[in-house]
Amino acid sequence: MGGVRNAVRQHLVARQLDEQLAARFPTGVRLRVLDVGTGQGTQALRLARAGHQVTGLEADPRMLAAARAALAEEPAGVRGRVRLVEGDGRDTGVHFLPGGFDVVLCHGVLMYVEEPDALLAGVARMLAPGGLVSLLVRNADALAMRPGLSGDWDTALAAFDSTAYTNRLGMAVRADRLAALEANLAGLGAPLQTWYGVRVFSDLAPDRATVTPDELEKVLHAEDRAGRTDPYRGVAALLHLCGVRGGPA
Numbered sequence: 515m516g517g518v519r520n521a522v523r524q525h526l527v528a529r530q531l532d533e534q535l536a537a538r539f540p541t542g543v544r545l546r547v548l549d550v551g552t553g554q555g556t557q558a559l560r561l562a563r564a565g566h567q568v569t570g571l572e573a574d575p576r577m578l579a580a581a582r583a584a585l586a587e588e589p590a591g592v593r594g595r596v597r598l599v600e601g602d603g604r605d606t607g608v609h610f611l612p613g614g615f616d617v618v619l620c621h622g623v624l625m626y627v628e629e630p631d632a633l634l635a636g637v638a639r640m641l642a643p644g645g646l647v648s649l650l651v652r653n654a655d656a657l658a659m660r661p662g663l664s665g666d667w668d669t670a671l672a673a674f675d676s677t678a679y680t681n682r683l684g685m686a687v688r689a690d691r692l693a694a695l696e697a698n699l700a701g702l703g704a705p706l707q708t709w710y711g712v713r714v715f716s717d718l719a720p721d722r723a724t725v726t727p728d729e730l731e732k733v734l735h736a737e738d739r740a741g742r743t744d745p746y747r748g749v750a751a752l753l754h755l756c757g758v759r760g761g762p763a
Contacts, residue, residue, distance in 0.1 A: 517722045521730060522713050522737050523650075524556055527621065527754055529738065530710050531557070531648055534756050538646055539616065548615040548640055550603040550633075551623035555581035555596075558619075559588060562595040566617075569597045571609065603627075606636040613642045621650035625687040631698070638702035641759035647704050649755045650712065652679070654689035656749045660717055682721060692748075695755055704757040711750025714740035 539545060545566045549558040552570030554577060562568045572578040578600055585596055601609050603623060618640050624630045641647055654677040661669035673679065677689050696706045714737060725733060740746035741754075 518716055518719045518725050518730065518733065519713065519721065519723070522716045522733060523752065525734050526710070526712050526737055526741060527648075527650060528557065528560060530712075530741070530754050530756075531619075534646060534648070534708065535617070538644070538758065545616040546614065546642075547617045547619065548606075548610065550606070550618060550620040550637055552581055552598070552619075553577050553622065555584050555598070557621065558596060559584060559592065562588070562592045565595070567595050569599060569610070569615075571599050571601050571603060571606070573600065573602045575600065604632045604636050606640050610640055612639045613645075615640045615645060616642055617646045617648070619648045621648070624649065624690055625652045625681070626685075628688065630690070634698055635702060638699075638704050638759070641704060643760050645704075645759040647699070647757045647759070649695065649753075649757075651695065651753050651755070652687070652689035653711075653750055653753045654691045656751060657689055659749055660751065663718055690753070692753060692755075695753075699755070699757040700763055704759045705761050705763045706755055706757045707761055708756045709747075710754040711741040711747030712752040712754050713737065714746050714750045717751035 547561050547566050547568045549568060549570045552558045552572045555570055558568045558570040570581055572581060578598060581598055585593055585598065599609055603620065618637050620637050624633065627633050637647060657673035657676065657679050658670040661673060677691065679687060679689060681687050692709065699706050716733060716737060741750060
């Protein structure tokens with residue numbers, strides 16, 4: 515999962531998430547974090563290194579094994595702050611008490627769920643009052659961008675009226691529209707407070723494309739600016755949405 519595309523995703527989401535945590539929680543507080551669909555544990559381990567208590571929930575045994583292997587490489591202090599659980603994000607109530615987390619992450623998961631309402635409801639139930647939910651989704655309003663810029667006009671034309679697409683792994687998956695997610699979060703009592711675009715410029719990079727550290731800094735700077743600026747963020751490949759339990763609508 516290397517390459518510039520993943521580097522942009524992980525760096526930008528980390529930067530944006532840290533910005534939201536700093537704005538909403540006192541400095542130095544150890545937060546209770548639930549990472550739904552933790553995958554290889556990139557964000558979970560990063561937050562544990564920062565001192566937070568992190569629970570990673572992952573349904574795929576292979577991803578869970580990768581996360582456990584990565585965790586095993588960490589110092590004892592970090593390992594003691596991470597709990598990894600095998601389970602589906604739609605069944606959070608089976609594993610955890612409602613309102614038990616200050617922060618819930620759900621990054622790169624909704625695109626694999628045919629009906630996302632149950633997953634979003636389960637995520638929202640885990641939030642304590644004032645808790646932050648962080649969603650990373652494929653942007654359905656920009657599905658025509660990648661095929662259009664690649665000259666695949668049939669796919670681009672079809673994408674305007676669809677939320678379905680085929681990802682780079684060849685899997686048939688789905689995307690979400692900003693307006694629909696905003697309404698959904700409001701209905702769940704965790705209204706949207708802030709949103710960012712992720713991968714405005716770099717989504718067409720080949721899977722294993724790499725850049726030098728200096729070039730990566732330039733890419734990240736441009737992507738960070740674009741992800742915060744209209745109209746660029748609206749055509750980003752991914753959307754990073756941040757809602758707050760009981761926050762203003």
